[in-house]
Amino acid sequence: MHCSDPYTTTLSFGPDGREVEVGLCMDITPAEPFRFDCGAAMETITLAYQTHGQLNAEKSNAILLCHGLTGDQYLTGPHPVTGKPGWWEDIVGPGCVFDTDRYFLITSNVMGGCMGSTGPKSTNPATGKPYGITFPVVTIGDMVRAQKLLVEALGIRQLFAVIGGSMGGMLALDWAVRYPDALYACVPLCTAARHSPQNIAFHEIGRQAVMADPGWQEGHYIERGRFPAKGLAVARMTAHVTYLSQIALQEKFGRRLQNKLALGYGFDIDFAVESYLHHQGKSFIERFDPNAYLYITRAMDYFDLERDFGGHLSRAFLGTSIRYCVISFTSDWLFPTEESRRLVRALNAVAANVSFAEIETDKGHDAFLLDVPAMHATLRGFLDGAAKAKGIL
Amino acid sequence: MHCSDPYTTTLSFGPDGREVEVGLCMDITPAEPFRFDCGAAMETITLAYQTHGQLNAEKSNAILLCHGLTGDQYLTGPHPVTGKPGWWEDIVGPGCVFDTDRYFLITSNVMGGCMGSTGPKSTNPATGKPYGITFPVVTIGDMVRAQKLLVEALGIRQLFAVIGGSMGGMLALDWAVRYPDALYACVPLCTAARHSPQNIAFHEIGRQAVMADPGWQEGHYIERGRFPAKGLAVARMTAHVTYLSQIALQEKFGRRLQNKLALGYGFDIDFAVESYLHHQGKSFIERFDPNAYLYITRAMDYFDLERDFGGHLSRAFLGTSIRYCVISFTSDWLFPTEESRRLVRALNAVAANVSFAEIETDKGHDAFLLDVPAMHATLRGFLDGAAKAKGIL
Structure with missing residues (x-):
């Protein structure tokens, strides 16, 4: 394997294609070409990443934090495209849940993403044009195998933990199954061992x-100077509703009107909840690549550990020595607690070391990104116990 | 009020604009112009309707059945556009839940619809062109006031019952509140007194x-020979997911592949659930007017009996002598049982005659259109009891 030194690069974002510097990247050329599950291969892949804290002398304190569908390596911000804080910024730092005095944190934009890692927006060296829709369909397994190369490039043989919510939880599970010796602990939050038909x-x-x-242009919008802004906004709006709960929407917006005293009797925005959705759609198109959205959603759809192990989920974990902490949220209807229970039952069936916390919250699926003290306490306690067991000071 | 004799008419449907005869219509010219809640007025409105059974001599046995969002007057089929059975066909007939030997059934396409009643597809007499997006924004109240004119035109002073599911339930509730003397019984199924922010x-x-x-053409697709087929299909697909339950999707489709043995590693249909959604989208564009979809969804969004009565839902029903039977389904997450409970609490608070049935089913919101014996038994029993109390043989 050959790896480039870390470098920063610029990428274009949004319908107007403005250029933004996106931070650290590394080009990795494995001994054998990187082979996708679909059969395609690449000589070299690029992974964009961020680290926090210091790797200790034993290289035993590294935690890989895996982002959700539209997340990226910006665990802390300011995010170079949006200027906003990172997705777990509030719980990263000295003395925090993810204690940077104790742990070495790695986050990496997934393969197929659009924040610097190889994905549909990348240039195909064979044509000199963006891959677009000719990019190989990626799987959660592809993403994990790419992350493994990055972790090796950083000189780490065994991660202390792999942690992630939603799609990030799928990556964490795939790590545990694929590389059982390469991690000590695994925390899948609000996720599932297989994507449900509703999802x-x-x-x-x-x-x-x-x-x-029509702006999608059969996937070739970049070369043709177009952008499917409206379609991507509708996609984001749809997804966003699934991230919240009925109760959260009721409490946050109810039937409140947006900057008006009476119904407008038209099709402009009347309700605050509509305004919120429009805002979510609009801000998403400024930062996300439409083709990457297709690829990453597809990767989640394809995820099915049960199928991979002949219909017996427990077999995926046979002989595992990893410590698991499975977390779900009561009001999450995208990845309901029942999905986590199935996972816990499978782990129990092979006598795995597993704890399970169903956390009471009205915040829906998005809870994993929000200020939910019981989740933070659970993460902190589990990591502390596992770190002591592993001898991490 | 002047009413035309019933006549049948043809209308065009779908992207290719094929002509279909849609059955009985009546033109109604009230003494005063029909006034919409938004302030607009029309001299004459057209209502398309169907009846079953015979109106008795006392004119006391009429039941108005109110359809859901995309339903219409075709309670029984074959539907002239789709060729399929009507929406409650299975429970209409001699000896059935809706016993045509006993009751006179009326169904009517709502104002704003696209199956013959005045709506955005209708010709604006002032311009000779379709109203399109210039049609007045309709409300549930407008729909009900139009239905009242039809019921009067049929010579009926008091309906035996008004019954409807989903949006039809909103109409039933609006009838009860608006015309408390014009109905004897009211059955709102899987509905709410106000549309939730999630909905x-x-x-x-x-x-x-x-x-x-782009086929929408700012609402003027008819004159311009266009049709927003893809957009309408996406709208239908989105709505359709909300009509089913997680469990129903799991049982019906699971993660089964559609006519393939392995994942396709592409963006064509892989999963049976995707195929099902595509089919729902495709068949919907053949039968529904895109502007009508905008108008009718807006009418549901605007529905809020609580707001209409100063934030006190019970006041809407003060002094009501109507017999109510409120029905909900355990797995309905679009109109969860809690919405029905709120309604029942409001009715109880004014000592109304109300029964409440929460029916155990995995079929989700769509249950009201499906073969759910407990629902049918509840409807049959309530109607029978109310009919006896009213002296209908």
């Missing part, structure tokens, strides 16, 4: 919204 | 999908 349905709606937009 | 959000996504399609 596939919502993803397919999002993809159809993108592909229905 | 507004899903409707807004559907509208944005339609309006994002």
Whole structure:
């Protein structure tokens, strides 16, 4: 394996294609070409990443934090495209849940993403043009195998923990199954061992919204100077509803009108919840690549550990010595607690070391990104116990 | 009020604009112009309707059945556009739940619809062109006031019952509040006294999908020979997911592949649930008017009996002598049982005659259109009891 020194690069974002510097990247050329599950291969892949804290002398204190569908390596901010804080910024730092005095944190934009890692927006060296829709369909397994190369490039043989919520939880599970000796602990939050048909349905709606937009140009919008902004916004709006709970929407917006005293009797925005969705759609198109959205949703749809192990999820974990902490949220209807229970039952069936916390919250699926003290306490306690057991000071 | 004799008419449907005869219509010219809640007025409105059974001599046995969002007057089929059975066909007939030997059934396409009643597809007499997006924004109240004119035109002073599911339930409730002497019994199924922010959000996504399609042409697709087929299909797909339950999707489709043995590693249909959604989208564009979809979803969003009565839902029903039977379904997450409970609490608070049935089913919101014996038994029993109390043989 050959790896480039870390470098920073610029990428274009949004319908107007403005250029933004996106931070650290590394080019990795494995001994054998990187082979995707779909059969395609690449000589060299690029991974964009961020680290926090210091790797200790034993290289035993590294935690890989895996982002969700539209997340990226910006665990802390300011995010170079949006200027906002990173997705777990509030719990990263000295003395925090993710204690940078104790742990070495790694986050990496997934393969197929659009924040610097190899993805559909990248240039195909064979054509000199963006891959677009000719990019190989990626899987959660592809993403994990790419992350493994990065972790090796950083000189780490065994991660202390792999942690992630939602799609990030799928990556954490795939790590545990694929590389059982390469991690000590695993924390899948609000996730599932296989993507449900309802979730596939919502993803397919999002993809159809993108592909229905004439700006999509059969995936070739970059070379043709177009952008499926409206379609991508509809996709994001749809997804966003699934991230919240009924109660959260009721408490946050109810039927409140947006800057008006009476119904408008038209099709402009009347309700605050509509305004919120429009805002979510609008800000998303400024930062995300439409093709990357297709690829990453597809990767989640394809995830199915049960199928990979002949219909017996427990077999995926046979002989595992990893310590697991499975976390779900009561009001999450995208990845309901039942999905976590299935996972815990499978782990119990092979006598794995597993704890399970169903956390009471009205915040829905998004809870993993929000200020939920019980989740933070659970993470902190589990990591502390596991760190002591492993001898990390 | 002047009413035309019933006549049948043809209308065009779908992207190819094929002509279909849609059955009985009546033109109604009230003494005063029909006034919409938004302030607009029309001299004459057209209502398309169907009846079953015979009106008795006392004119006391009429039941008005109110359809859901995309339903119509075709309680029984074959539907002239789709060729399929009507929406409650299975429970209409001699000896059935809706016993045509005993009751006179009326169904009517709502104002703002696209199956013959005045709506955005109708010709504006002032311009000779379709109203399109210049049609007045309709409300549930407008729909009900139009239905009242039809019921009067049929010579009926008091309906035995008004019954409807989903949006039809909103109409039933509006009837009870607006015309407390014009109905004896009221059955709102799987509905709510106000549309929730989550439901507004899903409707807004559907509208944005339609309006994002360049075929929508700012609402003028008919004159311009276009059709927002892809946008309307995405809207329908989104709505359709909300009509089913997680469990129903799991049982019906799971992660089964559609006519393939392995994942396709592409963006064509892989999963059966995707195929199902595509089919739902495709068949919907053949039968529904995109502008009508905007108008009717908006009418549901605007529905809020609580707001209409100063934030006190019970006041809406003060002094009511109507017999109510409120029905909900355990797995309905679009109109969860809690919405029905709120309604029942409000009715109890004014000592109304109300029964409440929460029916155990995995079929989700769509249960009201499906073969759910407990629902049918509840409807049959309530109607029978109310009919006896009213002296209908």
